[in-house]
Amino acid sequence: MANTDRQVNELIKREYEHGFVTDIEADTFEPGLNEDVIRRLSAIKNEPEFMLEWRLKAYRRWLEMDEPDWAHVDFPKVDYNAISYYSAPKKKEDMPQSLDEVDPELLKTYEKLGIPLHERAKLAGVAVDAVFDSVSVATTFKEPLEKAGVIFCPISEAVQKYPELVQKYLGSVVPVGDNYFAALNSAVFSDGSFVYIPKGVRCPLELSTYFRINAANTGQFERTLIVADDDSYVSYLEGCTAPMRDENQLHAAVVELVVLENAQIKYSTVQNWYPGDENGKGGIYNFVTKRAACIGNNSKVSWTQVETGSAITWKYPSCVLRGDNSVGEFYSVALTHNYQQADTGTKMIHLGKNTSSTIISKGISAGRSSNAYRGLVKFGPGAEAARNFTQCDSLLIGDRCAAHTFPYIESQNKTAIVEHEATTSKVSDEQMFLCRQRGIDAEQAVSMIVNGFCKEVFKELPMEFAVEAGKLLEVSLEGSVG
Amino acid sequence: MKPASTLSSAFLTPGGQSLPQPLLDLRAQRGTALADMPLPTRKTENWKYSSRHLKLSEELASALPTSGKCGPALAVPGYHVVFHNGVIVPEACELPDQSGITIQPFAELDDSLAAELAERLDNTLDAEAAQLARLNSARFEDGLYIRLAPDAVLDQPLFIISQTDASCSGSAYPRLYVDAGRHSQLTLVEEYISSGDQPALVNAVSEFTLAEGAQVTSVRLSAEGENVQHVGATGVRQQAHSRFDSHCVGFGGPMRRHDLQVRLEQSGANCRLNGVVVTQGQQHYDNHTVIEHVAPHCDSEETYRNIAAGQSHAVFNGRIHIHQDAQKSNANMSNKNLLLSTGAEIDTKPELEIYADDVKCAHGATIGQLDKQSIFYLVSRGVSRHEANTLLTMAFINELVQQIPVESVRETTQIRLNQFFETTFEEA
Numbered sequence: 001m002a003n004t005d006r007q008v009n010e011l012i013k014r015e016y017e018h019g020f021v022t023d024i025e026a027d028t029f030e031p032g033l034n035e036d037v038i039r040r041l042s043a044i045k046n047e048p049e050f051m052l053e054w055r056l057k058a059y060r061r062w063l064e065m066d067e068p069d070w071a072h073v074d075f076p077k078v079d080y081n082a083i084s085y086y087s088a089p090k091k092k093e094d095m096p097q098s099l100d101e102v103d104p105e106l107l108k109t110y111e112k113l114g115i116p117l118h119e120r121a122k123l124a125g126v127a128v129d130a131v132f133d134s135v136s137v138a139t140t141f142k143e144p145l146e147k148a149g150v151i152f153c154p155i156s157e158a159v160q161k162y163p164e165l166v167q168k169y170l171g172s173v174v175p176v177g178d179n180y181f182a183a184l185n186s187a188v189f190s191d192g193s194f195v196y197i198p199k200g201v202r203c204p205l206e207l208s209t210y211f212r213i214n215a216a217n218t219g220q221f222e223r224t225l226i227v228a229d230d231d232s233y234v235s236y237l238e239g240c241t242a243p244m245r246d247e248n249q250l251h252a253a254v255v256e257l258v259v260l261e262n263a264q265i266k267y268s269t270v271q272n273w274y275p276g277d278e279n280g281k282g283g284i285y286n287f288v289t290k291r292a293a294c295i296g297n298n299s300k301v302s303w304t305q306v307e308t309g310s311a312i313t314w315k316y317p318s319c320v321l322r323g324d325n326s327v328g329e330f331y332s333v334a335l336t337h338n339y340q341q342a343d344t345g346t347k348m349i350h351l352g353k354n355t356s357s358t359i360i361s362k363g364i365s366a367g368r369s370s371n372a373y374r375g376l377v378k379f380g381p382g383a384e385a386a387r388n389f390t391q392c393d394s395l396l397i398g399d400r401c402a403a404h405t406f407p408y409i410e411s412q413n414k415t416a417i418v419e420h421e422a423t424t425s426k427v428s429d430e431q432m433f434l435c436r437q438r439g440i441d442a443e444q445a446v447s448m449i450v451n452g453f454c455k456e457v458f459k460e461l462p463m464e465f466a467v468e469a470g471k472l473l474e475v476s477l478e479g480s481v482g
Numbered sequence: 483m484k485p486a487s488t489l490s491s492a493f494l495t496p497g498g499q500s501l502p503q504p505l506l507d508l509r510a511q512r513g514t515a516l517a518d519m520p521l522p523t524r525k526t527e528n529w530k531y532s533s534r535h536l537k538l539s540e541e542l543a544s545a546l547p548t549s550g551k552c553g554p555a556l557a558v559p560g561y562h563v564v565f566h567n568g569v570i571v572p573e574a575c576e577l578p579d580q581s582g583i584t585i586q587p588f589a590e591l592d593d594s595l596a597a598e599l600a601e602r603l604d605n606t607l608d609a610e611a612a613q614l615a616r617l618n619s620a621r622f623e624d625g626l627y628i629r630l631a632p633d634a635v636l637d638q639p640l641f642i643i644s645q646t647d648a649s650c651s652g653s654a655y656p657r658l659y660v661d662a663g664r665h666s667q668l669t670l671v672e673e674y675i676s677s678g679d680q681p682a683l684v685n686a687v688s689e690f691t692l693a694e695g696a697q698v699t700s701v702r703l704s705a706e707g708e709n710v711q712h713v714g715a716t717g718v719r720q721q722a723h724s725r726f727d728s729h730c731v732g733f734g735g736p737m738r739r740h741d742l743q744v745r746l747e748q749s750g751a752n753c754r755l756n757g758v759v760v761t762q763g764q765q766h767y768d769n770h771t772v773i774e775h776v777a778p779h780c781d782s783e784e785t786y787r788n789i790a791a792g793q794s795h796a797v798f799n800g801r802i803h804i805h806q807d808a809q810k811s812n813a814n815m816s817n818k819n820l821l822l823s824t825g826a827e828i829d830t831k832p833e834l835e836i837y838a839d840d841v842k843c844a845h846g847a848t849i850g851q852l853d854k855q856s857i858f859y860l861v862s863r864g865v866s867r868h869e870a871n872t873l874l875t876m877a878f879i880n881e882l883v884q885q886i887p888v889e890s891v892r893e894t895t896q897i898r899l900n901q902f903f904e905t906t907f908e909e910a
Contacts, residue, residue: 070527379849381824396839399809405834409847414821417850424836424843 058176058186158194173256192223197232228263261296273309280339283311290317294326318347321355336369345375361392365401372404379416497545498623502596513620546652562641568654582634588625606717615715625657630666648678662696676706692724711737722748734765746780757786761794815845
């Protein structure tokens with residue numbers, strides 16, 4: 001055991017690899033939030049009147065709301081007036097038209113993160129719409145997408161270019177007053193991605209956005225809106241890393257997916273934000289609202305997420321299955337270590353006939369972390385012959401961590417069938433013994449067992465993500481054996 | 483936000499003063515603590531699905547009158563204690579005459595024992611989770627105190643018949659406290675029945691403490707009329723190697739709620755909780771269970787089945803909480819639900835809260851309807867549809883009904899179930 005302990009101690013000391021700060025002059029608002037800030041924000045972005053009205057409506061709703069406290073997480077109260085609500089890289093008047101014009105400091109940052117932004121992007125077959133703090137600075141792969149008729153641009157640009165689409169769909173899935181953080185996001189969202197896949201189009205590329213939080217003390221409020229029109233298909237990848245910081249940074253994003261008749265959206269996330277140090281200091285607060293509306297018949301949404309980062313993760317990617325025969329899927333791996341806290345899961349709301357959903361959730365807690373699955377499966381009276389299968393498993397590594405399961409199951413239709421099962425266990429001594437006996441060291445053995453535990457979810461990820469996810473898990477688990 | 487409505491102060495005026503002073507003091511103290519207690523709403527996590535059924539109107543605040551007589555004669559075999567509107571009727575009771583077994587109404591306890599009891603009441607129930615159990619503590623007019631000396635074994639089941647006579651509206655607060663000594667054994671049956679047709683509220687609280695190696699089997703049958711709201715709580719604390727077996731059978735009503743909280747406090751303690759709930763018409767039933775594994779090497783096994791027909795509403799919320807030191811815990815929870823009509827609703831929430839790593843915990847929950855193929859199989863062999871439905875529904879819960887260790891309760895349950903099948907499948 002002594003040997004393992006030493007290994008553990010060495011590994012625990014290893015620091016977060018992606019922790020660095022890029023030194024760029026930022027144009028930042030003074031901290032604080034009021035109607036004036038929102039007006040300024042809207043004006044800077046040169047938004048049409050309806051957007052300002054929409055933001056103000058959200059802000060007024062937000063003022064009336066109380067911060068929710070039901071989640072199984074514990075953190076000091078956030079002072080919303082100590083946050084700066086806008087930060088953009090300088091020289092925004094002359095936005096770069098190509099990569100050559102992009103601030104080399106930024107490019108270096110991306111390089112360190114290994115983001116395939118220029119030629120590598122093409123080779124990897126990935127179009128990247130990178131968000132550096134709040135304003136999108138570079139977009140690649142516009143052409144092949146344009147040829148297919150796909151719109152993939154920063155949402156601030158979409159507001160200018162396609163106001164009718166934005167007005168029609170923005171807030172249609174997550175209304176401004178949906179919840180505290182969604183209201184806040186609606187009021188102050190800075191930027192994000194907008195995707196529109198026209199009728200009958202299968203998006204030729206996997207779309208991808210990398211987020212990065214940079215300037216100190218700036219809350220990051222992304223807004224993503226994806227609309228898949230009839231008979232279309234898109235796969236969307238989202239991945240993130242953030243530099244090391246001591247203060248907690250709030251991140252309250254909103255993702256809305258609109259899926260029309262026969263359309264399909266596959267949304268994959270690898271989240272690896274700074275989780276705080278081994279004493280639980282620092283780290284990102286990740287309070288996200290993600291929801292998909294399957295409006296059309298035969299539509300399908302699939303959420304896949306690998307969550308290894310953030311001090312606190314609080315998110316429930318949901319599906320509202322309104323159209324008949326629509327399908328919702330949720331595959332999740334959430335790993336917590338040190339003092340991380342995660343309260344995550346999904347909501348499957350079955351309203352249409354023959355709707356079906358699958359939930360596979362794998363929670364891994366190590367160190368002194370806490371990992372909760374919270375999910376809702378609801379069958380409305382109209383959900384004839386609807387079906388759900390839920391499996392949530394937890395794996396505990398170490399005797400000071402916690403794993404919880406809070407599933408809510410509500411059925412109002414007798415023909416609907418729901419099955420839920422959950423198990424909690426640790427990496428068994430027998431499994432470890434078998435591996436150790438064959439010369440595999442403890443660290444590797446755990447990593448192998450954990451990877452096997454998560455296999456069902458990883459196989460749902462796009463190829464390049466699956467590789468990354470496996471690696472990420474390995475890195476995140478380092479120092480957890482003992 | 484508009485302020486939440488609070489418990490009417492009328493509820494905090496207890497009736498009958500014929501209790502020993504320490505218990506009167508306890509009651510007054512609990513009453514004071516409840517002043518301005520906010521009533522549960524849909525936002526109260528614990529009452530999310532049931533708050534709309536709970537109606538604590540002023541007319542229910544006054545205590546139901548206790549005439550000291552019980553209703554129609556009870557044909558209960560063996561030992562029994564009868565509560566009439568929350569007060570024990572001594573002449574209707576038949577008590578065992580065995581050494582080492584003390585069974586006494588609270589009203590007859592001497593001051594020192596009453597003082598000791600006052601210290602221990604409410605210790606088994608978490609105040610926040612079983613909020614309304616505190617209302618019982620503020621209102622009880624009588625109660626039953628059972629103490630088993632070490633190694634005492636009660637030779638027959640003890641029936642506690644709690645009768646509510648709702649010929650006028652009001653509320654009753656029966657109370658039970660069981661102190662099972664080392665290696666003692668007891669089988670206890672709580673039966674809740676009612677007469678009369680005025681709106682009434684029964685708020686019943688039972689508490690059990692099990693010393694090392696004690697074995698207690700508790701059977702609870704809730705079968706009051708359509709005019710009676712029932713809010714019950716059972717709290718259990720178990721020491722080393724003790725065993726608690728619980729069998730709850732519940733028939734729906736306007737508002738039915740049972741909170742069952744078990745704490746496994748020392749190694750080797752184990753519990754088995756079984757529950758069957760049947761609702762129809764506009765009925766409601768809500769079971770909330772909490773099993774706390776505080777010490778290592780404890781086992782728990784929980785099986786609940788709900789059947790909802792008509793426009794009824796059945797709720798199950800089971801929580802298993804494994805504390806940090808409770809290594810080597812085994813906990814299993816299964817909740818299966820049968821939804822017989824689309825107007826009905828079933829809500830279930832099987833929770834796991836785990837702070838130890840070397841544990842085996844699993845829970846499963848399903849909601850579904852009768853299997854069409856099975857029905858077809860039976861019908862194609864000449865079994866009537868009604869019969870087929872009955873058979874399959876019975877099969878769904880029979881496993882649990884058969885485990886009830888007291889024959890008369892099994893029979894009562896079967897009769898009530900047959901009535902249920904009759905009305906439910908006739909209309910279908």
